Amino acid sequence: METEFNFYTNFKQETFDDDSCFLCGKECETKTAEHIFPKWLQHKYDLWNQKLTITNDTAIPYRNLTVPCCEKCNNEDLSRMEGKFQELLEKSFENLSIEDEQVIFQWTAKILYSTRYKELSLLIDRKKPELGKILNPYELERYSALHLFLQSIRFKTTFHSPKPWSLFVFKCTDEEFFYHNNIAGLCVSMKFGKVAITIVFEDNNIIEDFMDGFKKLKEYPINFPQYLEVNCNLFYSAVIKENVPKYITEYNDLTKEINVNTIGTLRSRKWDDQEYAFFFDYLLKSCGIDIGHSTLQTDGSITSFLVDENGEHLTKKLFEK
Known part of the structure; x- marks a missing residue:
């Protein structure tokens, strides 16, 4: 058994920049933009031009809420998880198994974590850039356990x-x-x-x-x-x-x-x-x-x-x- 987190880049190693994948933490060879609220959800509920208010009371269009993501995490791991969640939603979350609950956990945890991750790149006040970003990596470290649990999207995980x-x-x-x-x-x-x-x-x-x-x-x-x-x-x-x-x-x-x-x-x-x-x-x-x-x-x-x-x-x- 490996107790070192060598299967993903952890908080002590991650650079938290636009070149690193928000999920696996590794530098992206091919970078894609992962929509925090997936496109299918935005289209289903007409959210594309609507806005979400984040922690500094700034309203940002849902379509602009994206985080950097490597090609594999985006097109394979996250895509597979999204498909499972859509199926559960179509069934109105009826008769959930523990495996179904884990998918819901992954999907919602990804939204909460990646929304906070997005705030690493957003200014507190665009008119006063000297005030810095909404969130810094040290504050994001509070979510290290949640980020670790998100690796269950990439690997078979037993909670x-x-x-x-x-x-x-x-x-x-x-x-x-x-x-x-x-x-x-x-x-x-x-x-x-x-x-x-x-x-x-x-x-x-x-x-x-x-x-x-x-x-x-x-x-x-x-x-x-x-x-x-x-x-x-x-x-x-x-x-x-x-x-x-x-x-x-x-x-x-x-x-x-x-x-x-x-x-x-x-x-x-x-x-x-x-x-x-x-x-x-x-x-x-x-x-x-x-x-x-x-x-x-x-x-x-x-x-x-x-x-x-x-x-x-x-x-x-x-x-x-």
Whole structure:
């Protein structure tokens, strides 16, 4: 077994420039541009001329969100993974196996990581270039484990239990596309019209277990404010993580396979309703939803959109044991 990461260029060796592949880290003999949000997705949901707001509040057209990628990673490894993800989307992510979940993990992790990678080349303020780039390689190192896990796109990989992600699938009532993430919490959500996925990375499946009631929401198609509220719960659960587990990765040079084991467990600080309400308020307003007051009410309760057709709180049904 090889414990040195000689199967890809790691963070200590990578140059993080336009001549290096964002995925394998090696200098590109033939460089291609990998669209962070793939072209098929942009065309399917009419995103080509729409814009995504990144961490410095700059809005960039989806079509311009690209990262450098070598020919093999782009045309072979990533292309194969994209095809598998498209098949899962066409089936509305029904009856997922652990192998299917791994594809979703790869696809969403690639978007989160490569969006951050793109920020290495973008100025904080184009009018003030002396302020430097949005992100530097030292800050990107926080994503070294996620980048290592992305090598599962290139090599057969076994993630031994517990899996390093929590995944939720929802049915929605409207047809709109929507994407958002939380950088601090290492989580991503994307709504493909009437089906949505939310995933939290590097939590060792703790949040999926803790928030297992939300897995039942597949029985209750939810509207957009309800979708945001569920994500607020999941994202806030990710934000209050105090640590992420450590991982031991082994690469077998003979079989070209990776094994990932975990040591340690996730710890989180105590849930704070006031902080959660502030988080919820911000999310609603950023999506153009103004309810006229804070979600934290004077009696200490929190406004909820998660009610059924009879006005009964869905959370009571969802989290009944």
